[in-house]
Amino acid sequence: MSSIRIENLTKRFGASTVLDDVSLEIGQGEFLALLGPSGCGKTTLLRLVAGFETPSAGRILFDGVPVAGEGWDVPPEARNVAIVFQSYALWPHMTVAENVGYPLRVRGVKGAARTERVAEALAAVELPGFEARRPAELSGGQRQRVALARCLAMDPAVVLLDEPLANLDVHLRASMEDIFKRFHARTGATMVYITHDQAEAMALADRIAVMDRGRIVQLDPPAKLHAEPQSERVARFIGEGRVADCRVVACENGAARIVLFGHEASVRAGAETSRIGKGRLCLRPGDLAVGEHGFEARVVSSRFAGSHAVVTVEPLADPEVRLAVIHPVPLAAGASVRVRVADGWLLPAEAAVPAEAAA
Amino acid sequence: MSSIRIENLTKRFGASTVLDDVSLEIGQGEFLALLGPSGCGKTTLLRLVAGFETPSAGRILFDGVPVAGEGWDVPPEARNVAIVFQSYALWPHMTVAENVGYPLRVRGVKGAARTERVAEALAAVELPGFEARRPAELSGGQRQRVALARCLAMDPAVVLLDEPLANLDVHLRASMEDIFKRFHARTGATMVYITHDQAEAMALADRIAVMDRGRIVQLDPPAKLHAEPQSERVARFIGEGRVADCRVVACENGAARIVLFGHEASVRAGAETSRIGKGRLCLRPGDLAVGEHGFEARVVSSRFAGSHAVVTVEPLADPEVRLAVIHPVPLAAGASVRVRVADGWLLPAEAAVPAEAAA
């Protein structure tokens, strides 16, 4: 259990700035998810926290004690930080049991005690009986789970997970998520979890940090992040959000009346937002419904997604804009439909500008 | 463009049988997805098709010509099969451009033509300007995209993709999916696509093969696979399906009346199914709704998933069974609710037995 404090952290590789003045406070025992597009610096941030890279500027503190930056450099092995690598980093010369048992060996756990805890960890990742295998004899998902088990077997204060479930199917993911939750509850370790799966982040994390090009652009609990994105970029990134221009007719106490493509609707807005006139509206597929009312639109394409279809439509009023709508069945491309706005989020005005500039 | 025919393919590693008498026909230009739990043999099947492993029994034919098994062994380089490896397999000593341009170099494409096609492929995976980097200087998702670009740059008859998007965020995935679709439409290549993401499989594939412990357990177009699982195993694997006992009151022409936890409901059934009495019912989260009618149940847990929550409930009538229900908001654990069956699928009787035995 450690709290982590990151102050103005910057990391450059040669000329390119990969982390740009990142500040972040992670509470003791918190479960923080890191979301962000590929290459935005998530892994780099994790590696800095673990101690495998040194900051170009800024510093990192564990429980208020500096561990990196400004002359401090606590070596990784002294940080009590477990990490699951994106590339697994299993040791080819060891069996699965030896890989998983390594952290215990380091801590001097021997004999039956070690065997038992290794077996437990392997059982937790649903790989009992794989003790004697070599990493080369495992499937991709099995390797990933061994890497997980290795991390579970130690007793870390901080757990860093770099896309730990990327190669697993839905069911294993679900059961691994359960394992993380239980592990977290049992050990109270501070966990930082990189994932590209938003559902996973939402399901697991206390808070989610959204990163973009080396910066943290929003840090909020899952529900809030989803419901109230603070910028257009986050709005688009989270929950397949689309953004459209609208006219705000009234806005007060977190509720707004807007006109979108000629039709009026009620949406949510920030408590402080009270502007009238032009606005930008974030619309998620679930916010819209195809039916008898609403603005007219044309179906562009339909994507089947199991229990439902995601239908992409373009409003006749503004064919530049593409919106996604959930519908029980796919609709034929070209069909004319009416789309009703059931919900939506009016983006805060100030955020729109930097996002625009950055794009 | 090749059609692929797999006949009674078996592959053993030492004592363990990893593929067990798999037969499969993939049409010329077809887009086939392979779904299945971790370790079920997907990668192995792909490697056999590509020619990196030799069958223990059975054979593989391309366009009716044997390429592997029973004395045939066309080497991989002569099969014109492109593959994106689960582990990327980028060449560390080459730059990104050299990695991507390698297939062209093999084909004797030189100079400006090559540079141009490399730039195109990199642009397609949203990595323009990364030409001079080394793989070691890339993030995980960037590596994966380079591997993709390399595959796109060759002009293969068959494309094998092993979880090619596992490390990408939703948005990149969506745009990569688009690229695959366009690539497929343009080249007409036969594509075999391993993924653990069902939505991806459903969105992309003409047909989906579900594998389980070395066998193909169902092979159907996405909608059919989702709507009409042929066995309890598939029912559970696809679309978070749950299975419950029910009593069939009437069954005819693909429609059945059943009684579930004391409440009657209409569900779908196979056209040939006409049995009355005990039955097994497949229920997806979307088939159920929490409301004023239906059987009584207790909320076990709720998982927030962005636009909605997935609520797990246990019917009071049979607390052993867990069912998942989609609901707009999370519900408190322990709450009493009523659950209505809006849809469902009566599993074919014969399939239930082997699945049970296999478990």
Next chain:
Amino acid sequence: MLAAAAGFVAVLSLVPVARLLAEAVAPGGRPDLTLAAEVLASRATWIATWHSVKTAVLGTAISIALGTGFALLVGLTDARGKAALTFLFLMPLMIPPQISALAFAQLGGPASPLLRTLGIAPRLGTPNRFFSEGGIVLVLGIQHAPLVFLALRAALRSLPAEEIEAARASGASPRFALRTIVLPLMTPALAAGAALAFVSAIGNFGIPAFLGIPAGYTVLPTLIYQRLASFGPAIIAETAVLSVLIGVLAAFGFAVQAAVLRRRDFRLAGTARRAGGFALGLWRLPTEMLAWGTLALILVAPLAALVATALVPAYGVKLGPGTATLHNFAEVLFRQDATVRAFRNSFALAGGAALVLMLVAVPFAYLVVWRRGRLARVLNAAAELPYALPGIVLGIAMILLFIRPLPFAGVSLYNTIWIIFLAYLARFLILCIRPVTGALEQVDRALEEAARMTGARLPFRLLTVVLPILAPAAAAGGLLVFMTAFNELTVSALLWSAGNETLGVVVFNLEDAGLSVLAAAVSVVSVAVTVALMLLASLFGKRLPPGVIPWRA
């Protein structure tokens, strides 16, 4: 291509040895095992065998310790001056074993120029500590440490940082990670280097000859030499029997290596960042000082002795402002045209052998490691034989093979430079093969598979994917070949002919004629030339793939 590589190795390694073996069991063409039985029944044979094993094992241990220490220092830490350290550490390879033995002996004896200059030379006639088993072991160890170093250095380049980081995140201290992760992962390279050091030690003649014979300490190669000195018609057969014994010992070393590798898996995934730059912190300065101190002992001292010898007019004259002269250099460089010719020949022979062997080693390693052909594995073991044999015995085998004109072709290679070239190819084959196969053990097979799927044929794949990945190891091998062949003494001793002298022959003849000062002058020039070549290589090495020039970062 693979078949060609295999054939090449088979011909070079098996044919000379088979010819010798034929001589052992059928001296002069008549099958007769009494001689073999006689040799094997002799007590001297077994004493020498025991000594050979003992010195080789202990010497190898020293080589491993030194070579590993330096490779880790250069490959993984943030020590300064790595290029210089690497460069200097390789230099013992360039000094012929006889000369290092001599130099070390001089260090310890009453004649030591160093000790005499310091005024602490022991009294005249005091027995020299280096003329002993310990001396042999020490000099063997130092002489062959670069073999371990180079193999390991090349392998460390392909070690992904994540492998170590995962250990440190598990709480392992750098030392613990070194012991449990780095060294085990380096096993293929370590085994390759150790195997090389072991066969080199088993087959070494110069060091035990110089340091052992005065102490009455015989090893197999010196025993063979003594047998040769009996001049009788049976000597060839007798030496052949003893050589077979050496072959068996070498094979034993190889078997150990194979056994070590068989138990484990060492393939590393291909893309990750390279490990390195571990901070030594407070230990940096002491470590660096230790490294430089060791270098001073193992390199500077013998080199200084060599230079000192080259600068005096006659052996035994004390070096001083009054006695120093460049006359010896003038004599060997300008008066004796054989020296310059020998430089040219040795350069061509060593360079040619290095080049050919690097090209053979890559497909051959591919065959052994990835195709796992049984024949290839047998050849892999057999390739060690010509290196394990004392050079003079290999020379005899080559004479037996080539004394008559080649069948069909009708031309004779005897008395041409080509017979030396072939002998070099056979002898130094293993120096190139070991590091390359060791490195290939660790390469992720998927890298080649990815090339296969693009439709690349084997030669193209070898050239564009396998070779560049193996380039550091192949270059290490080539460098080993070049440096050893350039100063090689014993193989060419029997094979040279007028106009085809090698440097070793020149040095040996001068030495043999009691003209040590001239011999030292030639050696100094040859070391200087090698150093110049190495520097030249680093100048042009900018265009080569990273790792090809070991002393470049």
Next chain:
Amino acid sequence: AVAQGSKLVLYTSQPNEDAQATVDAFKAAHPDVDVQWVRDGTTKIMAKLQAEFAGGNPQPDVLLIADSVTMEGLKRDGRLQPYTEADTTGFAPTLYDKEKTYFSTKLITTGFMANTAAEGAPASWKDLAKPEFQGQVTMPSPLTSGAALVHVAALAQNPDFGWPYLEALAKNGTTASGGNGAVMKAVAGGEKAYGVIVDYLPIRESTKGSPVKFTFPTEGVSAVTEPVAILKTAKNVDAAKEFVGFLLSEDGQKLAARQGYLPAREGVEPPSGFPPVASIKLLPFDPAKALADEAENKKRFSELFGG
């Protein structure tokens, strides 16, 4: 009367410079003969030659090596051809084979040398076995050097010395390793104070400043005679005979003297630093017996000295 441009192959164990000088001098007299020569230590030359015999294609026409024992061995194996019409005027009968298969070309005597810094002054072979020289003497090994083989055989054959003398030497800590070059280095370098050695090395090197001095022991010296012989398999017998004849001629003998060796032919002036030939006392020596005892001698020697 040799054919124009004919080729003569010579294997010799002479030092490089001497071999070159010999060949040059011969060529000056016989410009039509192209002499190809190979030089190496006796052991290596013989190993090479034996391998060539075993391979069935010996190369040399003429052999010029250090000692007569080796020549005896070759004669016994039937490798040499007689040159009956050779001109041996001025040569004592002990200096050539009775069947005229090999002929001595010079006298290389084995005495001993001392480092000039050494305190004692041994004068006789027997002195070397005395306790005051314990551990300070080195000698060449008969396993490496032909001259040493002859020397050991000469001592062993001699009832005044015999094996008891050699045993005493060994007991006194005398070492034996390598050839004369190694002894030269050991003594000149000060490893050892005294060394048994052939005459010309210390005499020549001391003129260059090396701190050594050569002594002819009072009991007499052993000598190798650097015999020359024509191989039975010689391809160019005519040129070979010319070569042998040249070495035995007065010119050839003067050349030897110029190179710093005692000439074998009477009446040729010895080089500076050497006493007159007549004053040098030779230990008696029987090459045939030496050959017969060779294996035994070497074995006993290695048992005593290891080398």
